[in-house]
Amino acid sequence: MKRRNFVAKSSLGSLAALLGVDIVYKNVMPAGYTPIALQDSDPFKLFNKDKGMVVLNDKPWNIEAQAHLLDDKVTPNKSIFIRNNGLIPEEIDVENWTLTIDGESVQQEKTYSLAELKSKFKHHTYQLTLECGGNGRSEFDPPAKGNQWTIGAVYCASWTGVRLRDVLEDVGIKDDAIYFGYHAADVHLSRDPTKEPISRGAPMSKALQDETILAFQMNGEDIPLAHGYPLRVIAGGWPASVSGKWLQRISIRNVVHDGTKMTGTAYRVPCKPVAPGEKVADEDMCIIESMPVKSLITYPKSGATLSKGKKLNIRGHAWAGELEVAKMEYSIDFGATWNNCTIEKPANRLAWQHFSAEISFPQEGYYEVWAKATDTNGAGQPMLLPGWNPKGYLNNACHRIAVKIA
Amino acid sequence: MKKQNHDKLKRNFQGTYQKIILATVIVAIGGIALIYFIFDPSLSAFKGNEPETEIVEISVEDDFDKIENGIHVSTGFIEAPGMAETIQNCTNCHSSKLVIQNRMNAERWKSTIKWMQETQNLWDLGENEAVIINYLVTNYPPKKVGRRAVLTDVEWYQLEE
Numbered sequence: 001m002k003r004r005n006f007v008a009k010s011s012l013g014s015l016a017a018l019l020g021v022d023i024v025y026k027n028v029m030p031a032g033y034t035p036i037a038l039q040d041s042d043p044f045k046l047f048n049k050d051k052g053m054v055v056l057n058d059k060p061w062n063i064e065a066q067a068h069l070l071d072d073k074v075t076p077n078k079s080i081f082i083r084n085n086g087l088i089p090e091e092i093d094v095e096n097w098t099l100t101i102d103g104e105s106v107q108q109e110k111t112y113s114l115a116e117l118k119s120k121f122k123h124h125t126y127q128l129t130l131e132c133g134g135n136g137r138s139e140f141d142p143p144a145k146g147n148q149w150t151i152g153a154v155y156c157a158s159w160t161g162v163r164l165r166d167v168l169e170d171v172g173i174k175d176d177a178i179y180f181g182y183h184a185a186d187v188h189l190s191r192d193p194t195k196e197p198i199s200r201g202a203p204m205s206k207a208l209q210d211e212t213i214l215a216f217q218m219n220g221e222d223i224p225l226a227h228g229y230p231l232r233v234i235a236g237g238w239p240a241s242v243s244g245k246w247l248q249r250i251s252i253r254n255v256v257h258d259g260t261k262m263t264g265t266a267y268r269v270p271c272k273p274v275a276p277g278e279k280v281a282d283e284d285m286c287i288i289e290s291m292p293v294k295s296l297i298t299y300p301k302s303g304a305t306l307s308k309g310k311k312l313n314i315r316g317h318a319w320a321g322e323l324e325v326a327k328m329e330y331s332i333d334f335g336a337t338w339n340n341c342t343i344e345k346p347a348n349r350l351a352w353q354h355f356s357a358e359i360s361f362p363q364e365g366y367y368e369v370w371a372k373a374t375d376t377n378g379a380g381q382p383m384l385l386p387g388w389n390p391k392g393y394l395n396n397a398c399h400r401i402a403v404k405i406a
Numbered sequence: 407m408k409k410q411n412h413d414k415l416k417r418n419f420q421g422t423y424q425k426i427i428l429a430t431v432i433v434a435i436g437g438i439a440l441i442y443f444i445f446d447p448s449l450s451a452f453k454g455n456e457p458e459t460e461i462v463e464i465s466v467e468d469d470f471d472k473i474e475n476g477i478h479v480s481t482g483f484i485e486a487p488g489m490a491e492t493i494q495n496c497t498n499c500h501s502s503k504l505v506i507q508n509r510m511n512a513e514r515w516k517s518t519i520k521w522m523q524e525t526q527n528l529w530d531l532g533e534n535e536a537v538i539i540n541y542l543v544t545n546y547p548p549k550k551v552g553r554r555a556v557l558t559d560v561e562w563y564q565l566e567e
Binding site for chain 2: 055057058059060139141142143145146147148188189192195260264300301303304305306310312313368383385397400402404
């Protein structure tokens, strides 16, 4: 699992020279660490990703899919977005990997080896939708700070693991437990060992759901390194940042977990609606829980040209956080009229649902096919951007593709 | 007799003296060679000036400063006053890509810098702070996109079904 190192023989002095700048943290830079300018320049090979994926950031690695790459019912690794707050752990000692359950609200702290977790508890497999809280951030005005995700920070893979609930029952949880928080092996960007890049969690009600699992497999294989090998908590339907990668420790808290990226503007939105660009005090920000209803047209790829009289078969997926999608519609006249799509039931709770429709176009010209999902509570996707928030979360505006009839 | 003894003694002495000089020279040469070997075990000074890493460094160094069409190729930054300060202070922990994809006004860049200082171990930027903020708002200003932008960069293709 060691990163390839192309310039192992160079000294740090010459590195600074070739980077053209002084390396500020060179005194704490571990031997063998290669600064970003010299890291493997082909992330597609490094992470086995489709060449059509878009690299938003290479330190830390943040890579997103495109709608047409997400056409599979169960997303393969090659199309799964990568979102990192810190640096991917460079060495994983899987033989000695342990998970510790601690915190104010455990009867006693307990540590399990990976083998113990796998042998002691029943295995479960679920298809679970994970979407980055900031998916769609690029569309907010005024622009929101952070990686400018467009539409590709979502997927639904098949995860296998043990229920967090079963493990917590084995540990023994006190009545005052209200939240869980994870701690992981990733490294802070500053390489300061006292800082965690991210340490998030969710209320106990989410922790105790059947589908909240400690996963050791994705799509029937070991979890790829970039997605949390060898152990990851999976909390489908919530911002994907709740699903902590490279999991080492879970704290059961008697307060709302206050780890890195649980406070301030991180993964939080104004409790009450605000005007675009308005300043919001920390105490007026609320933690994002279930993600909103949303859908993607994954076939055809935007830009399709058809000859007149031909019908277009579209398909895609829709999801609704903790809820189900009840209705799926499309429009080819910018929302003036809507037509129903066929929508399948989810493979299991929190899995995305597949839709399809056959579209006829009345005449030649430029069209946009817009897709709109509505959840079981009656909330649908807006055609315009939803409420502005300082960090640009929860953009569930309708997806559309361009089509030309010639 | 006395002189004979003296000459013999002198010859003996001269022979011994020559041996001492020789031994000293050998020890000195050996010592110098040993010390040199400690500092340059690969004896690279005798192999010509062509170590592999040197070649790599020179080519990458050339690349690092390369500007093409007003863009600093290694980082993607727009070449303008303040670019060097921005590279030096803003790309140690994270990639230049994170900077370039963002659009903020001066006030929000300032608060982002403050946040990085409070939580991400960013140092005091001193007088470079104003230079960097000016570079960012000049070259990466916020754009009005409204509530929904038109679709752009559509790659048209013939759909065969």
